[in-house]
Amino acid sequence: MTTIPQSIAHGITIERWTRASRLALGGVAIALVLFAIAPLTLGAGAIDRLTALFIYVILAAMWNALAGFGGLVSVGQQVFFGLGAYFTIRLADAGLNPFLSLFAAALITGAISLPLSLFMLRLKGGEFAIGMWVISALTHMLVNLDRLIQGETGTSLISLNVYDSGTRRVVIYWLALASMAALLGLLFTLLRSRAGAAIQAIRDNEDAATSLGVRVIATKRLLFVLAAFGIAVAGALWLATATTFQPKTYFSVQWTAYMIFMVLVGGIGKFEGAILGAVLFFVIETFFGAMGVWYLIGLGATAVLFSLFLPHGLWGEIERRFDLRLLPVGYRVKFSGTPDTPRN
Protein backbone atom coordinates (compact mmCIF):
# COMPACT_ATOMS: atom_id res chain seq x y z
CA MET A 1 0.00 0.00 0.00
CA THR A 2 2.99 2.28 0.46
CA THR A 3 3.41 4.51 -2.54
CA ILE A 4 6.47 6.52 -3.38
CA PRO A 5 5.34 9.92 -4.63
CA GLN A 6 5.29 9.98 -8.40
CA SER A 7 7.66 12.26 -10.17
CA ILE A 8 5.80 14.22 -12.79
CA ALA A 9 7.69 17.06 -14.40
CA HIS A 10 9.26 20.35 -13.43
CA GLY A 11 10.20 18.92 -10.05
CA ILE A 12 6.56 18.50 -9.03
CA THR A 13 5.58 15.43 -7.04
CA ILE A 14 2.26 14.31 -5.67
CA GLU A 15 2.50 13.37 -2.03
CA ARG A 16 0.07 10.87 -0.59
CA TRP A 17 2.00 9.73 2.47
CA THR A 18 3.96 11.88 4.86
CA ARG A 19 6.64 10.87 7.32
CA ALA A 20 4.04 11.21 10.09
CA SER A 21 1.56 9.03 8.24
CA ARG A 22 4.12 6.27 7.70
CA LEU A 23 4.88 6.33 11.41
CA ALA A 24 1.16 6.33 12.17
CA LEU A 25 0.62 3.28 9.97
CA GLY A 26 3.39 1.52 11.83
CA GLY A 27 1.78 2.57 15.11
CA VAL A 28 -1.58 1.20 13.98
CA ALA A 29 0.08 -2.13 13.10
CA ILE A 30 1.76 -2.34 16.51
CA ALA A 31 -1.50 -1.43 18.27
CA LEU A 32 -3.33 -4.19 16.38
CA VAL A 33 -0.71 -6.76 17.39
CA LEU A 34 -0.91 -5.62 21.02
CA PHE A 35 -4.70 -5.84 20.94
CA ALA A 36 -4.43 -9.30 19.41
CA ILE A 37 -2.33 -10.65 22.26
CA ALA A 38 -4.10 -8.63 24.96
CA PRO A 39 -6.59 -11.39 25.93
CA LEU A 40 -3.65 -13.36 27.40
CA THR A 41 -3.40 -10.82 30.19
CA LEU A 42 -6.82 -9.17 30.38
CA GLY A 43 -9.76 -10.17 32.54
CA ALA A 44 -13.21 -11.05 31.18
CA GLY A 45 -14.63 -7.58 31.86
CA ALA A 46 -11.84 -5.78 30.02
CA ILE A 47 -12.11 -8.11 27.03
CA ASP A 48 -15.84 -7.39 26.77
CA ARG A 49 -15.23 -3.64 27.01
CA LEU A 50 -12.59 -3.69 24.30
CA THR A 51 -14.90 -5.74 22.08
CA ALA A 52 -17.42 -2.93 22.49
CA LEU A 53 -14.73 -0.39 21.54
CA PHE A 54 -13.96 -2.23 18.30
CA ILE A 55 -17.65 -2.26 17.44
CA TYR A 56 -17.90 1.49 18.16
CA VAL A 57 -14.94 2.17 15.87
CA ILE A 58 -16.65 0.24 13.06
CA LEU A 59 -19.89 2.19 13.57
CA ALA A 60 -18.17 5.57 13.68
CA ALA A 61 -15.96 4.88 10.66
CA MET A 62 -18.95 3.71 8.60
CA TRP A 63 -21.15 6.68 9.46
CA ASN A 64 -18.24 9.03 8.83
CA ALA A 65 -17.59 7.50 5.41
CA LEU A 66 -21.26 7.81 4.54
CA ALA A 67 -21.92 11.32 5.87
CA GLY A 68 -18.51 12.94 6.26
CA PHE A 69 -17.05 11.83 2.97
CA GLY A 70 -20.13 10.98 0.93
CA GLY A 71 -22.54 13.63 2.21
CA LEU A 72 -25.16 10.93 2.83
CA VAL A 73 -26.43 11.91 6.27
CA SER A 74 -28.66 9.13 7.56
CA VAL A 75 -30.45 8.81 10.88
CA GLY A 76 -31.62 5.30 10.06
CA GLN A 77 -28.39 3.32 10.00
CA GLN A 78 -29.67 1.25 12.93
CA VAL A 79 -31.67 -0.67 10.33
CA PHE A 80 -28.47 -2.40 9.22
CA PHE A 81 -27.31 -2.89 12.80
CA GLY A 82 -30.62 -4.61 13.56
CA LEU A 83 -30.69 -6.66 10.37
CA GLY A 84 -27.13 -7.88 10.97
CA ALA A 85 -28.24 -9.22 14.34
CA TYR A 86 -31.59 -10.53 13.09
CA PHE A 87 -30.15 -12.53 10.20
CA THR A 88 -27.54 -13.99 12.53
CA ILE A 89 -30.37 -15.32 14.71
CA ARG A 90 -32.18 -16.64 11.65
CA LEU A 91 -29.15 -18.36 10.12
CA ALA A 92 -28.04 -19.85 13.42
CA ASP A 93 -31.57 -21.13 13.96
CA ALA A 94 -31.37 -22.78 10.54
CA GLY A 95 -28.32 -24.68 11.75
CA LEU A 96 -25.41 -22.60 10.47
CA ASN A 97 -22.42 -22.24 12.80
CA PRO A 98 -23.10 -19.12 14.91
CA PHE A 99 -19.73 -17.52 14.14
CA LEU A 100 -20.20 -18.09 10.41
CA SER A 101 -23.73 -16.74 10.76
CA LEU A 102 -22.36 -13.39 11.89
CA PHE A 103 -20.63 -12.73 8.59
CA ALA A 104 -23.22 -14.44 6.41
CA ALA A 105 -25.82 -12.17 8.05
CA ALA A 106 -23.74 -9.09 7.23
CA LEU A 107 -23.45 -10.23 3.61
CA ILE A 108 -27.22 -10.73 3.39
CA THR A 109 -27.79 -7.28 4.88
CA GLY A 110 -25.36 -5.78 2.39
CA ALA A 111 -27.24 -7.55 -0.42
CA ILE A 112 -30.56 -6.16 0.85
CA SER A 113 -29.14 -2.64 0.93
CA LEU A 114 -28.56 -2.83 -2.82
CA PRO A 115 -32.23 -2.79 -3.92
CA LEU A 116 -32.92 -0.39 -1.03
CA SER A 117 -30.37 2.01 -2.49
CA LEU A 118 -32.25 2.09 -5.80
CA PHE A 119 -34.96 4.27 -4.35
CA MET A 120 -33.38 5.70 -1.19
CA LEU A 121 -30.50 7.31 -3.09
CA ARG A 122 -33.01 9.24 -5.19
CA LEU A 123 -33.84 11.19 -2.03
CA LYS A 124 -31.72 14.21 -1.18
CA GLY A 125 -30.49 15.74 2.06
CA GLY A 126 -33.05 15.69 4.84
CA GLU A 127 -35.43 13.49 2.88
CA PHE A 128 -32.77 10.80 2.71
CA ALA A 129 -31.90 11.20 6.40
CA ILE A 130 -35.49 10.86 7.61
CA GLY A 131 -36.38 8.34 4.90
CA MET A 132 -33.75 6.01 6.31
CA TRP A 133 -35.31 6.35 9.75
CA VAL A 134 -38.69 5.41 8.29
CA ILE A 135 -37.12 2.38 6.61
CA SER A 136 -35.62 1.40 9.93
CA ALA A 137 -38.91 1.69 11.82
CA LEU A 138 -40.66 -0.29 9.11
CA THR A 139 -38.02 -3.02 9.14
CA HIS A 140 -38.26 -3.20 12.93
CA MET A 141 -41.99 -3.94 12.65
CA LEU A 142 -41.43 -6.55 9.93
CA VAL A 143 -38.83 -8.32 12.08
CA ASN A 144 -41.33 -8.34 14.95
CA LEU A 145 -43.68 -10.34 12.72
CA ASP A 146 -41.19 -13.20 12.62
CA ARG A 147 -42.48 -15.78 15.13
CA LEU A 148 -38.96 -16.92 15.89
CA ILE A 149 -38.30 -13.50 17.41
CA GLN A 150 -41.48 -13.59 19.58
CA GLY A 151 -42.16 -9.89 19.13
CA GLU A 152 -40.48 -7.61 21.64
CA THR A 153 -39.84 -10.52 23.98
CA GLY A 154 -36.96 -11.38 21.71
CA THR A 155 -34.77 -14.43 21.62
CA SER A 156 -31.12 -15.43 22.05
CA LEU A 157 -28.29 -16.77 19.99
CA ILE A 158 -28.68 -20.10 21.78
CA SER A 159 -26.30 -22.02 19.55
CA LEU A 160 -23.37 -20.05 21.02
CA ASN A 161 -23.93 -21.99 24.25
CA VAL A 162 -22.08 -25.01 22.88
CA TYR A 163 -18.84 -23.04 23.39
CA ASP A 164 -17.67 -22.41 26.92
CA SER A 165 -17.93 -18.79 27.96
CA GLY A 166 -14.16 -18.13 28.09
CA THR A 167 -13.53 -19.37 24.54
CA ARG A 168 -16.59 -17.59 23.27
CA ARG A 169 -15.52 -14.28 24.76
CA VAL A 170 -12.03 -14.41 23.27
CA VAL A 171 -13.17 -15.62 19.85
CA ILE A 172 -15.71 -12.79 19.63
CA TYR A 173 -13.02 -10.34 20.75
CA TRP A 174 -10.69 -11.50 17.99
CA LEU A 175 -13.47 -11.49 15.41
CA ALA A 176 -14.34 -7.92 16.40
CA LEU A 177 -10.70 -6.86 16.24
CA ALA A 178 -10.17 -8.51 12.85
CA SER A 179 -13.43 -7.07 11.49
CA MET A 180 -12.48 -3.60 12.64
CA ALA A 181 -9.01 -3.83 11.11
CA ALA A 182 -10.33 -5.23 7.84
CA LEU A 183 -13.18 -2.71 7.53
CA LEU A 184 -10.94 0.25 8.37
CA GLY A 185 -8.38 -0.98 5.84
CA LEU A 186 -11.08 -1.39 3.21
CA LEU A 187 -12.52 2.08 3.86
CA PHE A 188 -9.10 3.71 3.88
CA THR A 189 -8.17 2.07 0.57
CA LEU A 190 -11.50 3.05 -0.96
CA LEU A 191 -11.25 6.67 0.18
CA ARG A 192 -7.70 6.97 -1.15
CA SER A 193 -8.70 5.55 -4.54
CA ARG A 194 -10.19 7.57 -7.38
CA ALA A 195 -13.62 6.36 -6.25
CA GLY A 196 -12.84 8.06 -2.93
CA ALA A 197 -12.17 11.34 -4.71
CA ALA A 198 -15.45 10.90 -6.57
CA ILE A 199 -17.30 10.23 -3.31
CA GLN A 200 -16.11 13.55 -1.87
CA ALA A 201 -16.83 15.37 -5.12
CA ILE A 202 -20.42 14.11 -5.01
CA ARG A 203 -20.71 15.32 -1.42
CA ASP A 204 -19.60 18.81 -2.47
CA ASN A 205 -21.53 19.14 -5.72
CA GLU A 206 -23.41 16.42 -7.57
CA ASP A 207 -23.97 18.48 -10.72
CA ALA A 208 -20.31 19.32 -11.07
CA ALA A 209 -19.32 15.70 -10.41
CA THR A 210 -21.64 14.32 -13.08
CA SER A 211 -20.57 16.93 -15.62
CA LEU A 212 -16.96 15.77 -15.14
CA GLY A 213 -17.72 12.14 -15.87
CA VAL A 214 -18.43 10.81 -12.34
CA ARG A 215 -21.21 8.24 -12.32
CA VAL A 216 -23.00 9.65 -9.32
CA ILE A 217 -25.59 6.99 -8.52
CA ALA A 218 -23.21 4.05 -8.95
CA THR A 219 -20.61 5.71 -6.72
CA LYS A 220 -23.13 6.52 -4.01
CA ARG A 221 -24.47 2.99 -4.17
CA LEU A 222 -21.01 1.54 -3.59
CA LEU A 223 -20.61 3.62 -0.45
CA PHE A 224 -24.15 2.95 0.78
CA VAL A 225 -23.77 -0.82 0.42
CA LEU A 226 -20.34 -0.84 2.04
CA ALA A 227 -21.65 1.15 5.01
CA ALA A 228 -24.66 -1.17 5.33
CA PHE A 229 -22.37 -4.20 5.33
CA GLY A 230 -19.98 -2.70 7.90
CA ILE A 231 -22.77 -1.67 10.25
CA ALA A 232 -24.36 -5.11 9.89
CA VAL A 233 -21.04 -6.69 10.93
CA ALA A 234 -21.15 -4.41 13.99
CA GLY A 235 -24.74 -5.42 14.78
CA ALA A 236 -23.95 -9.13 14.44
CA LEU A 237 -20.90 -8.80 16.68
CA TRP A 238 -22.96 -6.91 19.24
CA LEU A 239 -25.47 -9.76 19.25
CA ALA A 240 -22.61 -12.24 19.75
CA THR A 241 -21.41 -10.39 22.86
CA ALA A 242 -24.87 -9.70 24.26
CA THR A 243 -26.42 -13.02 23.04
CA THR A 244 -29.96 -11.71 23.51
CA PHE A 245 -31.90 -10.19 20.65
CA GLN A 246 -34.74 -7.79 21.39
CA PRO A 247 -35.74 -5.92 18.25
CA LYS A 248 -36.32 -2.59 19.98
CA THR A 249 -32.77 -2.60 21.35
CA TYR A 250 -31.15 -3.22 18.00
CA PHE A 251 -33.43 -1.11 15.82
CA SER A 252 -33.16 1.79 18.25
CA VAL A 253 -32.21 5.20 16.87
CA GLN A 254 -29.74 5.47 19.76
CA TRP A 255 -27.22 3.55 17.64
CA THR A 256 -27.25 6.21 14.97
CA ALA A 257 -27.18 8.87 17.69
CA TYR A 258 -23.98 7.27 19.02
CA MET A 259 -22.50 7.19 15.52
CA ILE A 260 -23.29 10.87 15.02
CA PHE A 261 -21.85 11.72 18.43
CA MET A 262 -18.59 9.89 17.76
CA VAL A 263 -18.17 11.42 14.33
CA LEU A 264 -19.07 14.99 15.36
CA VAL A 265 -16.82 14.98 18.40
CA GLY A 266 -13.94 13.21 16.66
CA GLY A 267 -14.08 15.21 13.44
CA ILE A 268 -16.48 14.69 10.55
CA GLY A 269 -14.91 13.98 7.18
CA LYS A 270 -11.54 13.06 8.72
CA PHE A 271 -10.52 9.43 8.67
CA GLU A 272 -8.70 9.79 11.99
CA GLY A 273 -11.65 11.73 13.43
CA ALA A 274 -14.07 8.82 13.55
CA ILE A 275 -11.54 6.59 15.32
CA LEU A 276 -10.72 9.29 17.85
CA GLY A 277 -14.44 9.92 18.39
CA ALA A 278 -15.09 6.24 19.04
CA VAL A 279 -12.27 6.11 21.59
CA LEU A 280 -13.61 9.24 23.32
CA PHE A 281 -17.13 7.85 23.39
CA PHE A 282 -15.79 4.61 24.81
CA VAL A 283 -13.90 6.44 27.56
CA ILE A 284 -16.90 8.63 28.44
CA GLU A 285 -19.16 5.61 28.54
CA THR A 286 -16.72 3.67 30.68
CA PHE A 287 -16.52 6.42 33.30
CA PHE A 288 -19.98 7.98 33.19
CA GLY A 289 -22.17 5.25 31.66
CA ALA A 290 -23.50 4.29 35.07
CA MET A 291 -24.99 7.76 35.60
CA GLY A 292 -28.05 6.88 33.50
CA VAL A 293 -30.06 9.84 32.31
CA TRP A 294 -27.37 12.37 33.27
CA TYR A 295 -24.91 10.47 31.13
CA LEU A 296 -27.21 10.80 28.11
CA ILE A 297 -27.79 14.50 28.81
CA GLY A 298 -24.03 14.96 29.04
CA LEU A 299 -23.53 13.22 25.71
CA GLY A 300 -26.12 15.44 24.05
CA ALA A 301 -24.65 18.61 25.53
CA THR A 302 -21.15 17.60 24.44
CA ALA A 303 -22.32 17.00 20.86
CA VAL A 304 -24.05 20.40 20.76
CA LEU A 305 -21.01 22.19 22.17
CA PHE A 306 -18.73 20.54 19.67
CA SER A 307 -20.89 21.38 16.68
CA LEU A 308 -21.09 25.01 17.88
CA PHE A 309 -17.46 25.62 18.83
CA LEU A 310 -15.41 22.89 17.15
CA PRO A 311 -17.34 22.10 13.97
CA HIS A 312 -14.42 20.12 12.57
CA GLY A 313 -14.20 18.07 15.75
CA LEU A 314 -11.19 17.32 17.86
CA TRP A 315 -9.20 15.83 15.03
CA GLY A 316 -10.03 18.74 12.73
CA GLU A 317 -8.60 21.06 15.37
CA ILE A 318 -5.47 18.95 15.85
CA GLU A 319 -4.93 18.74 12.11
CA ARG A 320 -5.30 22.50 11.73
CA ARG A 321 -3.04 23.44 14.63
CA PHE A 322 -0.23 21.01 14.01
CA ASP A 323 -0.67 20.38 10.27
CA LEU A 324 -0.72 16.73 11.21
CA ARG A 325 -2.17 14.13 8.88
CA LEU A 326 -1.74 10.59 10.10
CA LEU A 327 -4.07 8.72 7.77
CA PRO A 328 -4.38 11.09 4.81
CA VAL A 329 -6.77 10.30 1.98
CA GLY A 330 -6.02 13.46 -0.01
CA TYR A 331 -3.36 14.65 -2.41
CA ARG A 332 -0.74 17.28 -1.87
CA VAL A 333 1.39 18.86 -4.55
CA LYS A 334 5.06 19.24 -3.59
CA PHE A 335 7.36 21.58 -5.46
CA SER A 336 11.03 20.69 -5.31
CA GLY A 337 13.00 23.33 -3.44
CA THR A 338 10.09 24.15 -1.17
CA PRO A 339 10.20 21.70 1.74
CA ASP A 340 6.58 22.22 2.60
CA THR A 341 3.65 24.18 1.27
CA PRO A 342 0.81 24.98 3.62
CA ARG A 343 -2.47 23.33 2.83
CA ASN A 344 -4.67 26.23 3.74
Next chain:
Amino acid sequence: MRIETNQQQPGEAFLSATGIHKRFGALVVLDNVDFAMGQTDAVGIVGPNGAGKTTLLSVLAGAFPPSDGIITVNGQNVTALSAADRCRSGLVRTHQVPIPFSGMTTFENIYVAAAHGDAVGRDEAYERVIDSLTLCGMLGVANRRADTLGLLDRKRLELARALATKPKLMLLDEIGGGLTDGEASELVTTILELRRRGIGIVWIEHIVHILLQVAERLICMDAGRIIADGEPRAVMADADVVKAYLGGTPA
Protein backbone atom coordinates in the same frame (compact mmCIF):
# COMPACT_ATOMS: atom_id res chain seq x y z
CA MET B 1 -21.49 3.61 -22.01
CA ARG B 2 -18.68 4.67 -24.24
CA ILE B 3 -19.38 6.17 -27.60
CA GLU B 4 -17.42 4.59 -30.40
CA THR B 5 -15.04 7.01 -31.97
CA ASN B 6 -15.82 6.73 -35.64
CA GLN B 7 -13.50 8.15 -38.19
CA GLN B 8 -15.10 11.49 -38.78
CA GLN B 9 -16.07 12.34 -42.33
CA PRO B 10 -15.05 15.80 -43.52
CA GLY B 11 -17.93 18.19 -43.10
CA GLU B 12 -19.83 15.83 -40.81
CA ALA B 13 -21.00 17.38 -37.54
CA PHE B 14 -19.31 16.21 -34.33
CA LEU B 15 -22.07 17.71 -32.22
CA SER B 16 -25.55 18.23 -33.54
CA ALA B 17 -28.89 19.17 -32.06
CA THR B 18 -32.05 18.83 -34.08
CA GLY B 19 -35.48 20.27 -33.26
CA ILE B 20 -34.61 21.02 -29.64
CA HIS B 21 -37.46 22.24 -27.49
CA LYS B 22 -37.19 22.87 -23.78
CA ARG B 23 -40.16 23.79 -21.70
CA PHE B 24 -40.30 24.37 -17.95
CA GLY B 25 -44.04 24.09 -17.31
CA ALA B 26 -45.69 26.66 -19.57
CA LEU B 27 -42.44 28.54 -20.11
CA VAL B 28 -40.80 27.79 -23.46
CA VAL B 29 -37.06 28.33 -23.08
CA LEU B 30 -35.85 26.67 -26.26
CA ASP B 31 -38.09 26.77 -29.30
CA ASN B 32 -37.10 24.43 -32.12
CA VAL B 33 -33.35 25.00 -32.08
CA ASP B 34 -31.16 23.35 -34.70
CA PHE B 35 -27.43 23.46 -34.22
CA ALA B 36 -24.45 21.56 -35.62
CA MET B 37 -20.70 21.98 -35.51
CA GLY B 38 -17.49 20.20 -36.40
CA GLN B 39 -15.12 18.85 -33.76
CA THR B 40 -12.50 21.59 -34.07
CA ASP B 41 -14.83 24.56 -34.62
CA ALA B 42 -14.90 27.62 -32.39
CA VAL B 43 -18.44 28.88 -31.98
CA GLY B 44 -19.50 31.91 -29.96
CA ILE B 45 -23.02 32.32 -28.63
CA VAL B 46 -24.41 35.73 -27.72
CA GLY B 47 -27.86 36.98 -26.91
CA PRO B 48 -29.74 39.00 -24.31
CA ASN B 49 -30.43 37.59 -20.85
CA GLY B 50 -33.12 34.93 -20.92
CA ALA B 51 -32.44 34.05 -24.55
CA GLY B 52 -31.90 30.39 -23.61
CA LYS B 53 -28.11 30.23 -24.11
CA THR B 54 -27.29 28.45 -20.86
CA THR B 55 -30.29 26.16 -21.26
CA LEU B 56 -29.04 25.15 -24.71
CA LEU B 57 -25.61 24.45 -23.25
CA SER B 58 -27.12 22.37 -20.43
CA VAL B 59 -29.19 20.34 -22.86
CA LEU B 60 -26.16 19.75 -25.08
CA ALA B 61 -24.05 18.69 -22.09
CA GLY B 62 -26.79 16.44 -20.69
CA ALA B 63 -27.52 18.28 -17.44
CA PHE B 64 -31.19 17.73 -18.24
CA PRO B 65 -32.99 16.22 -21.25
CA PRO B 66 -34.73 18.36 -23.87
CA SER B 67 -38.53 18.26 -23.94
CA ASP B 68 -38.22 17.34 -27.59
CA GLY B 69 -35.45 16.85 -30.12
CA ILE B 70 -32.34 14.76 -30.73
CA ILE B 71 -28.69 15.36 -29.82
CA THR B 72 -25.90 13.42 -31.44
CA VAL B 73 -22.19 13.29 -30.68
CA ASN B 74 -19.96 11.79 -33.33
CA GLY B 75 -23.00 10.42 -35.12
CA GLN B 76 -24.35 8.63 -32.02
CA ASN B 77 -27.66 9.59 -30.48
CA VAL B 78 -26.80 10.70 -26.93
CA THR B 79 -30.15 12.29 -26.03
CA ALA B 80 -30.80 9.70 -23.31
CA LEU B 81 -27.23 9.65 -21.96
CA SER B 82 -26.22 11.32 -18.70
CA ALA B 83 -23.79 14.22 -18.52
CA ALA B 84 -21.20 11.81 -17.11
CA ASP B 85 -21.42 9.54 -20.15
CA ARG B 86 -21.31 12.49 -22.56
CA CYS B 87 -18.24 13.77 -20.74
CA ARG B 88 -16.59 10.39 -21.24
CA SER B 89 -17.23 10.68 -24.96
CA GLY B 90 -15.42 14.01 -25.10
CA LEU B 91 -18.11 16.64 -24.49
CA VAL B 92 -17.61 18.67 -21.31
CA ARG B 93 -19.02 21.92 -19.97
CA THR B 94 -18.14 24.62 -17.47
CA HIS B 95 -20.67 26.38 -15.27
CA GLN B 96 -21.60 30.05 -15.38
CA VAL B 97 -21.68 30.20 -11.59
CA PRO B 98 -18.62 28.17 -10.55
CA ILE B 99 -19.44 25.04 -8.56
CA PRO B 100 -16.16 23.85 -7.06
CA PHE B 101 -15.86 20.83 -4.77
CA SER B 102 -15.50 23.12 -1.76
CA GLY B 103 -14.09 20.61 0.69
CA MET B 104 -11.33 19.47 -1.64
CA THR B 105 -8.13 21.18 -2.75
CA THR B 106 -7.67 22.69 -6.20
CA PHE B 107 -5.52 19.71 -7.15
CA GLU B 108 -8.13 17.24 -5.91
CA ASN B 109 -10.89 19.10 -7.76
CA ILE B 110 -9.04 18.68 -11.03
CA TYR B 111 -7.96 15.12 -10.19
CA VAL B 112 -11.62 14.06 -9.97
CA ALA B 113 -12.04 15.25 -13.55
CA ALA B 114 -8.79 13.71 -14.79
CA ALA B 115 -9.52 10.35 -13.21
CA HIS B 116 -13.10 10.11 -14.46
CA GLY B 117 -13.43 12.06 -17.69
CA ASP B 118 -11.77 9.28 -19.59
CA ALA B 119 -10.67 6.41 -17.38
CA VAL B 120 -6.87 6.39 -17.22
CA GLY B 121 -4.03 5.24 -15.01
CA ARG B 122 -3.04 7.35 -12.04
CA ASP B 123 0.19 8.71 -13.48
CA GLU B 124 -1.51 9.93 -16.62
CA ALA B 125 -4.23 11.50 -14.48
CA TYR B 126 -1.59 13.30 -12.38
CA GLU B 127 0.11 14.58 -15.51
CA ARG B 128 -3.16 15.85 -16.85
CA VAL B 129 -3.89 17.66 -13.59
CA ILE B 130 -0.46 19.31 -13.59
CA ASP B 131 -0.96 20.31 -17.22
CA SER B 132 -4.37 21.86 -16.42
CA LEU B 133 -2.98 23.63 -13.35
CA THR B 134 -0.10 25.03 -15.39
CA LEU B 135 -2.20 26.11 -18.35
CA CYS B 136 -4.79 27.82 -16.17
CA GLY B 137 -2.22 29.47 -13.92
CA MET B 138 -3.29 27.62 -10.78
CA LEU B 139 -0.10 25.84 -9.66
CA GLY B 140 0.31 28.37 -6.85
CA VAL B 141 -3.06 27.48 -5.33
CA ALA B 142 -2.86 23.72 -5.99
CA ASN B 143 -3.00 22.83 -2.29
CA ARG B 144 -5.62 25.40 -1.31
CA ARG B 145 -9.08 24.21 -0.39
CA ALA B 146 -11.47 25.32 -3.11
CA ASP B 147 -13.74 27.16 -0.66
CA THR B 148 -10.89 29.59 0.03
CA LEU B 149 -10.48 30.55 -3.65
CA GLY B 150 -11.58 33.93 -4.99
CA LEU B 151 -13.90 34.38 -7.97
CA LEU B 152 -11.12 34.53 -10.56
CA ASP B 153 -9.59 31.27 -9.36
CA ARG B 154 -12.99 29.63 -9.15
CA LYS B 155 -13.61 30.55 -12.79
CA ARG B 156 -10.18 29.22 -13.71
CA LEU B 157 -10.93 26.05 -11.77
CA GLU B 158 -14.06 25.46 -13.87
CA LEU B 159 -11.92 25.63 -16.99
CA ALA B 160 -9.06 23.58 -15.51
CA ARG B 161 -11.38 20.79 -14.36
CA ALA B 162 -13.13 20.63 -17.73
CA LEU B 163 -9.79 20.54 -19.52
CA ALA B 164 -8.53 17.68 -17.36
CA THR B 165 -11.29 15.41 -18.69
CA LYS B 166 -9.36 15.40 -22.00
CA PRO B 167 -12.31 16.79 -23.96
CA LYS B 168 -12.74 16.91 -27.70
CA LEU B 169 -15.23 19.74 -27.38
CA MET B 170 -15.72 22.20 -24.51
CA LEU B 171 -18.90 24.11 -23.76
CA LEU B 172 -17.90 27.27 -21.89
CA ASP B 173 -20.56 29.28 -20.08
CA GLU B 174 -19.52 32.90 -19.42
CA ILE B 175 -16.11 32.12 -18.04
CA GLY B 176 -15.07 35.71 -18.85
CA GLY B 177 -17.77 37.39 -16.74
CA GLY B 178 -16.47 39.74 -14.06
CA LEU B 179 -12.85 39.64 -15.20
CA THR B 180 -10.61 42.69 -15.63
CA ASP B 181 -9.20 43.44 -19.10
CA GLY B 182 -5.85 41.90 -18.16
CA GLU B 183 -7.48 38.74 -16.81
CA ALA B 184 -9.72 38.51 -19.86
CA SER B 185 -6.79 38.68 -22.26
CA GLU B 186 -5.03 35.93 -20.26
CA LEU B 187 -8.18 33.87 -20.65
CA VAL B 188 -8.18 34.43 -24.41
CA THR B 189 -4.56 33.23 -24.54
CA THR B 190 -5.54 30.08 -22.62
CA ILE B 191 -8.48 29.37 -24.91
CA LEU B 192 -6.41 29.93 -28.03
CA GLU B 193 -3.98 27.32 -26.61
CA LEU B 194 -6.91 24.89 -26.28
CA ARG B 195 -7.79 25.63 -29.90
CA ARG B 196 -4.17 24.95 -30.89
CA ARG B 197 -4.51 21.54 -29.24
CA GLY B 198 -7.45 20.80 -31.50
CA ILE B 199 -10.20 21.17 -28.88
CA GLY B 200 -13.48 22.51 -30.22
CA ILE B 201 -15.10 25.40 -28.35
CA VAL B 202 -18.64 26.62 -27.81
CA TRP B 203 -18.44 29.79 -25.78
CA ILE B 204 -21.30 31.81 -24.38
CA GLU B 205 -20.06 35.27 -23.50
CA HIS B 206 -21.45 38.74 -22.99
CA ILE B 207 -18.06 40.39 -23.47
CA VAL B 208 -18.20 40.33 -27.25
CA HIS B 209 -14.77 41.78 -27.96
CA ILE B 210 -12.98 38.88 -26.21
CA LEU B 211 -15.32 36.36 -27.76
CA LEU B 212 -14.51 37.63 -31.23
CA GLN B 213 -10.80 36.94 -30.67
CA VAL B 214 -11.62 33.22 -30.51
CA ALA B 215 -14.88 32.56 -32.35
CA GLU B 216 -14.84 31.75 -36.04
CA ARG B 217 -18.58 31.52 -36.09
CA LEU B 218 -21.14 33.43 -34.05
CA ILE B 219 -24.67 32.49 -33.09
CA CYS B 220 -27.12 34.99 -31.68
CA MET B 221 -30.07 33.72 -29.67
CA ASP B 222 -33.20 35.55 -28.60
CA ALA B 223 -36.33 34.24 -26.87
CA GLY B 224 -35.31 30.60 -27.26
CA ARG B 225 -34.48 30.81 -30.96
CA ILE B 226 -31.37 31.18 -33.05
CA ILE B 227 -31.87 34.48 -34.87
CA ALA B 228 -28.51 34.72 -36.60
CA ASP B 229 -25.69 32.30 -37.32
CA GLY B 230 -22.55 32.85 -39.36
CA GLU B 231 -19.40 34.89 -39.73
CA PRO B 232 -19.02 36.88 -36.48
CA ARG B 233 -18.81 40.42 -37.87
CA ALA B 234 -21.75 39.78 -40.19
CA VAL B 235 -23.82 38.45 -37.30
CA MET B 236 -23.00 41.45 -35.12
CA ALA B 237 -24.14 43.75 -37.93
CA ASP B 238 -27.34 41.80 -38.55
CA ALA B 239 -30.48 43.88 -38.15
CA ASP B 240 -32.28 41.27 -35.99
CA VAL B 241 -29.28 41.00 -33.67
CA VAL B 242 -29.07 44.75 -33.20
CA LYS B 243 -32.79 44.82 -32.50
CA ALA B 244 -32.56 41.98 -29.95
CA TYR B 245 -29.82 43.77 -28.09
CA LEU B 246 -31.32 47.23 -28.20
CA GLY B 247 -34.81 45.92 -27.51
CA GLY B 248 -36.30 47.68 -30.54
CA THR B 249 -39.60 46.65 -32.09
CA PRO B 250 -40.34 46.44 -35.80
CA ALA B 251 -41.45 49.76 -37.19
